[in-house]
Amino acid sequence: MKRTLSWLVAGALSLTALAGCSGTTAPSSAAGGGAAAGGDTVKVGLLFELTGNVASYGTAEANGAKMAAEEINAAGGVNGKKIQLVEYDTKSDTAETTTLAAKLMTQDKVVAIIGPATSGGMKAQIQLSAQNKVPIVSGSATADDLTVTNGKLNEYVFRTCFVDSYQGTVMAKYAASKLNAKTAVILKDTSSDYAKGLADAFDKQFKAGGGTVAATEAYTAKQTDFNAVLTKLKGQQFDVMYVPGYYEELGLIIKQARALGITAPITGGDGYESPKLAELAGSALTDVYYTNHYSATDTDPKVTAFIDAFKKKYNNATPEAFHALGYDTMKFVADSIKRAKSATGADVKAAMTETKGFSGVTGTFDVDPATHNPIKQATIIGYKDGKISVTEKFS
Template sequence: MKRTAILLAAGALSLSVLAGCSAKPVANTPGSGASGDTIKVGLNYELSGDVASYGQSSVAGIELAAKEINDAGGINGKKIELIKYDTKSDTAEATTLATKLMAQDKVVTVIGPATSGGMKAQIQVAAQNQVPIVSGSATADDLTVTNGKLNEYVFRTCFNDSFQGTSAANYSTEKLGAKTAVIIKDNSNDYSKGLAASFDAQFKAKGGTIVAEEAYAKGERNFNSILTKIKGQSFDVIYLPGYYEEAGPAIKQARELGITAPILGADGYDSPKLAEAAGAGLTDVYFSNHYSSADSDPRVVTFIAAFKKANNAEPNAFNAVGYDTMKFVADAVGRASAVNGPAVKEAMESTKDFAGVTGTFSVDPATHNPVKSIVFIGYKDGKIAVAEKA
């Protein structure tokens, strides 16, 4: 009888091992974000520090989307549980928090940070933990593909810098009739340098001439020496890619010096603080963006109404891309073969015709970039006067 009991115990152990092999991934599976009745999603955003406006706006959109999804029954019956941390606009902190979200909190995916530098700081952590990371606003060309190699667990729901810079050059020549341009870039910022390089190449390809190229450093607030230097030259437009903190003062000072040429930028301009810094000088200023509140698409109209109700404020592009990114993640988790990092990554790669408030897009599996349109926002007298897709 003793021998029989041993054999029965051994058989039971064998069956339990076999059952474990055939079961769906559980908590110790990479990025296994399902726990009970919830699915854990990490938010790793700049909620304080230099670019807090981007992070705060993105998270407001994410939280609205998550609430809508949960109110509608969740993802396959499970509610989204958001685990939110503040990177303090610091890339080292972004790495530390990404590790915590993946290894300790066991999230199925991490949304954020908003900036390319913050996202790049997580690439190795994502690969090691097999947990996808997604941003709605990190636009650096080499984020998803570095030195020709796809970063398997990195995705974005926005277009990249090359597309923005190229589109700005096309807009300058085709819509504004520009033949000559000045470039003023942040020499300490990959975002600004990448945009400037793609604008330069496309503007020249369209037959234009770059008459001058000037540089500033992060945190610059006095642009008078640069602007005085270019004022005596003849040019049709200024391309000033960068963030609103520097762009606002530069625009204001340019207008005060009597420089009336149109000034173009990119999605880093999208903040209420741009108008605060630029003041009355915010005229003939155009920037590429992901979304326009003037869009009459029913999805956009519904989103704007819901955001205003929840936040008592008009949504900006970072609110919109945050909203879309959360919906994109939920869509992928809902279609995934299992609730874990590798399965969700595969579902993200196979996304087709995702309909969001920033446009309908499919994910290019070779680059993990969305294929989508771009919007140009134009200001006159401090107010939006132009909003058109290109």
Template sequence: MSKGKKFLNIFLAAVIIASVLTACGQPAASQDVVRIGLNYELSGGSATYGQGTVDGIMMAIDEVNAAGGVLGKKIEVVKADNKSEPAEATSVATRFATKDKVTAILGPATTGATKATIPVGNKNNVPIISASATADDVTVDAKGVKEYAYRICFNDSFQGTVMANFASNNLKAKSAVIIKDNSSDYGIGLAKNFTDTFKASGGTIVEEEAFVKDDTDFSAILTKIKNKQFDILLISGYYNEAGLIIKQAKDLGIDKPVLGGDGFDSPKLAELAGKDKLNNVYFSNHYSSLDQSPEITKFIEDFKAKYKKSPDAFNALGYDLGKFIADAIKRADSADSVKVKQALDATTDFKGVTGQFSIDKNHNPVKTAVVIELKNGEQAGAVKVQP
């Protein structure tokens, strides 16, 4: 055989092997571990969400590894900071999928960053699972279900519906003002779904105003709505701006009940608004520390012992996400990413601290939500809402 023909045969064999590996999905990079990527906002504007979720994931993975791991192997975590930037999140996901050869990618925490990474997962047959990306089109859009995109939190349609129904039924509100983050999918989606449901129940949207990420002065908006007649104020956005809006609204004498989504759930909200301003504030969430069920009580005690602080919803969602991927790998009986994806599709009655859920045809969980009431910046009440 000539050297040229020998080289050609070797090249063709390499191409065939590469094609087979691509079709089968991503194996773990090492025979001794199952590798999982953590693509999170560890710096930047959404760092409190990212770090909180990672703390929960790491607690879960530590527990899984202490109990023997999965498939007789330990789970190895590869962690990277996406800096709260969608472009960086895409770069991290690409590195995880092509160089680190992870079985699955957990994160990001926010909707925009998560959506930016999904084409990477689909291209490389690697599941991308978010604990907290709530926009409806994270997992499904007009083209259909995104094959390798999953989440374990409820979506904005459900969240907006929950808060609109809470406003109408629990607070007896007939009119609302909306202040939304017009620069984020989260802010836009939550406001739209709240509006649709609130109007369907006979409610009126008196005014809708918009801001963009990193705004700090909301005096023009608040002065405009101050003398209008309305029952509740919906702030559709993250804690960064919501805390400042609440503080500035109260300082102007606007003392209406304030509603929001899970983006309110951060210790920074109280720092920005002031605890004394956080009364008559309600937001939808995935978990409440007021729940006295044994599994949640144990989770809270264990988390406090590990991190010396009380867990919030992002900690709880991260914990569930860590246990969720471990459960899927066990059920797949393989670290192959395609087989793990099939196990994710078949998930029924997974029991987590944020509730029991199954994964539906759109890769969303069917689970309950909680509406939390704040008094002086502390959780004072929680109402569970069924899907």
């Protein structure tokens, strides 16, 4: 998502304190403690926003990655070598990101870099990754043009999350097949590239599937009164509303829509993900569905084991999607190193490209060799009476 991934502010900020993040740029010791030095370790860079305006997101993802590295080392490491994490703080600054990425690649000699959390941070090191043949991987950078720019594949750039436009496509399919929708209306935040991208993808897929989009209306960030535009939409005949955006406005939209008598399902993307959504919408949060990367209510054994381990490590805190994505990204990098012909950037990159059936907390995926994006299912989360009633994988 584009608004600096705002839905994790509260959870990630609380875990910043639990993690004891110092915000320094000193490299860390080997993950899990007791790792051998020199030829008995394999270095992986952690390059995240530990301070600055998006520190909550970077810290959360870094915490997930570090927990995964500790588990890997406790189980014997990768091909007999312990993972040594070399961690730096980008300070949420793209220039700093470029400088530190160069240091990780040329001085620290890491075989791969995990992070940053944002698309802008990842883009700041694309050229360096190609020059130095070091793969860079993000668990949360969702910009569609990150791994493929102007039709050209960025050979050393990968991610473990799906792209923004995929969410619109998935929800259009879900609305048609699961909600039996034949006619939709779209209400989008025109101040957000994220929301506009999701809306365009939904519109395209819904029509391609034989559906009709009866109307498309707009709102803007920070708006609080949606009665006029909702009344306008109410005059249409439709089976589903698609409303991509962020929870601050969405909670109010849902509440006001239900008050006006709009009973059709309301759907959207991962911008819905926040405890604040239920607070704002209250009991009106019924027949509401959105796409997400992960759900803490998922009963899959891999997910529950991750949650239990996370709570044990972080004072009973419940992990959010960023923690899960960081965790999966570290496991993906380690799995690629294990399968690579050698622990060099070029060979690790090749192994990443050939990934099939990687099983993580956020889903099982193949890497698309043409885009370096994961081919994975989204998690659909549904609400009834203000509480989660649906958690299912869908693609």
